[in-house]
Amino acid sequence: xxxxxxxxxxxxxxxxxxxGAVFVYAAWTKLRTPWELFAxxxxxxxxxxxxxxxxxxxxxxxxxxAVGLLLIAGFWLRSAATATALLLAVFFGLMVRAYAKGMxxxxxxxxxxxxxxxxxxxxxxxxxxxxxxxxxxxxxxxRKTASLI
Amino acid sequence: MRxxxxxxxxxxxxxxxxxxxxxxxxxxxxxxxxxxxxxxxFECPSCKVFHEQTLPLLQRDFVATGxxxxxxxxxxxxxxxxxxxxxxxxxxxxxxGFYQTVADALFRDQVAWSATGKVWDTVASVxxxxxxxxxxxxxxxxxxxxxxxxxxxxxxxxxxxxxxTLVVSRGVKSYPVSGxxxxxxxxxxxxxxxx
Numbered sequence: 001x002x003x004x005x006x007x008x009x010x011x012x013x014x015x016x017x018x019x020g021a022v023f024v025y026a027a028w029t030k031l032r033t034p035w036e037l038f039a040x041x042x043x044x045x046x047x048x049x050x051x052x053x054x055x056x057x058x059x060x061x062x063x064x065x066a067v068g069l070l071l072i073a074g075f076w077l078r079s080a081a082t083a084t085a086l087l088l089a090v091f092f093g094l095m096v097r098a099y100a101k102g103m104x105x106x107x108x109x110x111x112x113x114x115x116x117x118x119x120x121x122x123x124x125x126x127x128x129x130x131x132x133x134x135x136x137x138x139x140x141x142x143r144k145t146a147s148l149i
Numbered sequence: 150m151r152x153x154x155x156x157x158x159x160x161x162x163x164x165x166x167x168x169x170x171x172x173x174x175x176x177x178x179x180x181x182x183x184x185x186x187x188x189x190x191f192e193c194p195s196c197k198v199f200h201e202q203t204l205p206l207l208q209r210d211f212v213a214t215g216x217x218x219x220x221x222x223x224x225x226x227x228x229x230x231x232x233x234x235x236x237x238x239x240x241x242x243x244x245x246g247f248y249q250t251v252a253d254a255l256f257r258d259q260v261a262w263s264a265t266g267k268v269w270d271t272v273a274s275v276x277x278x279x280x281x282x283x284x285x286x287x288x289x290x291x292x293x294x295x296x297x298x299x300x301x302x303x304x305x306x307x308x309x310x311x312x313x314t315l316v317v318s319r320g321v322k323s324y325p326v327s328g329x330x331x332x333x334x335x336x337x338x339x340x341x342x343x344x
Contacts, residue, residue, distance in 0.1 A: 036338035037324055044328035053334070104311055106328050113310045113325055 008137060015134040016071045019084055022127065023068030029111035030061035041108030045094055063087075078138045085131035092124045169299055173243040176219040177212040183342050186220045186316040188304045191236060191255045192229035192263050193312045200256045200313075203332050210336065216343055221248070222300040224312055231268050236297050238272045241287035242280075250275050251284075317342065 030038045039057035042048065048056065067087070070080035091109070098105055099116050107116045107124075114120060185207070189196040211217035223240060225232035235255050242251040251272055255262070258271040273281050287293060307316060307325050314327040315335070319342045326335065 033324060034338055034341055036334050036341065037326060039334045039337075040326055040328045040331065043331045043334060046329070050331070050333055053331075106310060112327065113308065115310050 008141065012077075012134065012137045012141065013074075015130050015137070016074060016077065016081070019127065019131055019134060020068045020071030020073075023064045023071065023084065025068075026110055027061045027065035027068060031065070033111060037112045038108060041106040041112060044103070044105035044108070045098055046103075047094070078135070081131065081135040081138045085128065085135045088124065088128040088131050092121075092128045095121055095124060169303070170220050171240070171243055171296060173246060174221040174240070174248050176208065176221075176249075177217055178215045179218050181212075181215055181218040182319055183211070183216060183339055184218045184220060184318045185339075186222050186318070188222045188224040188300070188307075188309045188312060188314045188316070190224055190226050190229060190232045190312040191239065191252070192232035192259065193226065194259070195311075196313045197256045197259050199330055200252070203330055203335070206332050207335070211339055217339060221252070222304065223297045224301060224304045224309055224314070225297070226312060229263075231263060231266055233297070234268045235262070235272075237288040237293060238268060238284060240293045240296055241284045241290070242272070242276070244287055244293070245280065245283050247276065247280060247284070319343070 035054075035057045038061065039053050042053045042056055043050070064087075067080055067083050070076055071084065095107055095116050099118075099121060104115055106112055107114050107120045109120065109124065187199075187204075189200070207217065208219070212219050223236040225236045239248060239251045239255060242248055254271050254275040255268075258274075262268045262271045269285075272284065276284060304314070307314070309325065309327070311327050313330065314325055315330065317324050317326055317338060322342065324338070326338070
């Protein structure tokens with residue numbers, strides 16, 4: 001019979017590898033094309049001035065790549081999981097706002113060409129829930145380890 | 150021989166990207182380093198904004214200077230009741246060299262004909278009687294309808310997510326660009342590709 005702590009470790013492993021792979025893929029789809037394509041998607045949300053759009057378009061994919069690799073490797077798990085949850089919360093909030101306003105724009109999630117729809121919201125919402133669960137699990141496991149010492 | 154085959158393989162995607170085009174629906178030098186295909190719908194409000202605000206800048210800075218070859222593609226959306234009719238007239242007008250004139254008029258009066266369905270009135274307003282006769286007679290021609298369908302099929306193959314979508318190409322590199330189509334970002338992309 002599997003012990004609860006083993007099951008939790010397995011869930012943690014599954015979540016961090018899955019989310020890590022998604023983040024690495026998301027970064028790769030942006031880094032393999034000119035930064036202007038991602039900038040165009042960011043600009044479509046009509047929230048940031050042009051300079052900020054350029055800065056985000058040039059740096060965010062590298063940040064996504066770093067977070068994705070940390071999750072897969074399992075290094076600094078609590079920080080990586082928290083960063084993932086925060087990032088996804090921001091993405092999800094922006095997408096919900098755009099969808100509610102009826103903006104038919106590219107979500108910018110995995111490169112150009114994906115319009116925000118209930119499907120993209122469902123996908124990103126599920127990812128956010130997974131990231132929150134991973135964050136909670138990573139802190140819970142840390143506390144459990146500390147209490148054993 | 151082998152080198153020729155390699156060169157052909159390298160060029161094929163680029164050739165395919167701009168093949169089956171109507172020369173009357175293009176602007177600029179076909180040998181320009183960058184090609185931009187514009188997939189647009191005459192009844193789409195964002196296309197009107199692009200046509201009236203961004204396109205003139207693109208033409209001034211890149212088409213007139215020989216850096217960009219512009220290809221207009223029809224992509225009438227099913228959600229717009231009169232956009233295919235508008236595309237028919239514009240494509241028919243292109244056969245006689247009036248594409249730009251008719252396209253300008255269609256976007257200028259978009260709100261009016263979109264509400265009333267009187268697309269022809271707008272088209273006729275910028276043509277002489279003789280030109281009207283030619284365009285009207287050609288609009289339902291099988292070759293015109295076929296050309297529009299080819300554009301639509303090409304758009305679906307990319308796929309075009311929304312209108313307007315620009316497909317910016319240089320050699321084998323080809324990028325679909327849609328959204329707000331901010332001119333500053335677009336200019337940066339074209340300049341980067343031109344290097």
